[in-house]
Amino acid sequence: MMKLHDSMGPNPRLVRMFLAEKGMEVELVPVDLMAGENRQPEYLQKNPTGQLPCLELDEGSFLSETLVICEYIEDVHPTPVLIGSNAKEKAETRMWVRRIDLNINSNMANAFRFGPGHSLFKDRIRTIPQASDDLKLLAAEQLAWLDGQMEGRAFIVGERFSMADIILFAFLEFGSNFGQPMAPELKNIARWYESVAARPATQASA
């Protein structure tokens, strides 16, 4: 059985959501992020970047980077489809994953690391505290842009629930708990958020 080295935070959360949507069970191995266990030599042998989560494969090798773990899970466990069942569907999902990841999620994460989370991160990574407020604003603007794109769509890529929904949900959930709530006027996003929150896999993996 695969093991997921797991912690608090939106990145482990989104991998747990992805696994739950697939109906897969893995062993969860908790890593103490607050105590910096992920920056100790034992964990760095698993993932040299010191980040979480990381997936331990059956044969004992380790895979890290959240979005890559999801792609791997889809490759070895294709159904239910969360990325795509052909090249074009995959491309469509990945295009939206990319836009959300780069324009919203990464900016939200860095706004947190450089701002409210600075005391936790300042001795672990190079932080840019003077960018925190603008990153927060940038993420909010990009979410408003996405709200416009979502008019009439059930999910991010249209009628299919996909990895794009999972990654956005996990970060908006994080933001709502840590100082970056969604603007209430984003009606399409609000409607979509409620529908993803209600999914059994979302609730089972919280």
Place this chain on the structure above:
Amino acid sequence: MMKLHDSMGPNPRLVRMFLAEKGMEVELVPVDLMAGENRQPEYLQKNPTGQLPCLELDEGSFLSETLVICEYIEDVHPTPVLIGSNAKEKAETRMWVRRIDLNINSNMANAFRFGPGHSLFKDRIRTIPQASDDLKLLAAEQLAWLDGQMEGRAFIVGERFSMADIILFAFLEFGSNFGQPMAPELKNIARWYESVAARPATQASA
């Protein structure tokens, strides 16, 4: 035949390199980035983010986001393999693509947009000029980290040339021309850079 809507810059460059390594020919459609042609309605219908490049598929639909275009090309034209021939190889390549993209390339690009390129970008996107110097430093530190990881390796993922090499090369080439040269003490990166620069596909797609 597919068309690549193309311009100056490291992102179009890396897609052209990827296509050349595959031995594929596509029609190149130049878009005038300096004149802002990519921010006009005609181009925004192709890619609503206004970024380049964008791939026009045979049936007339459009695909954007550089790394997603590369994944699509690999899906429809698997050989020579540039991502992976099985789930584990794909995951390994994608893990390094991700680290390079997020920690090096994105930081270099934003350091440029927020710094030396500010006059071009300030009216097109939200810029964070006060972050430019730190982003440049962060990219340089992450490149130094990668140099350590590359000890004894021919290519980023080991003995296989891959998409990870292509994306790093395109951004280091850009950096060397626009104020972010590689530190000369990074011997592994320097050796690797020369070997990628000498490849026929690199030269044919310049």
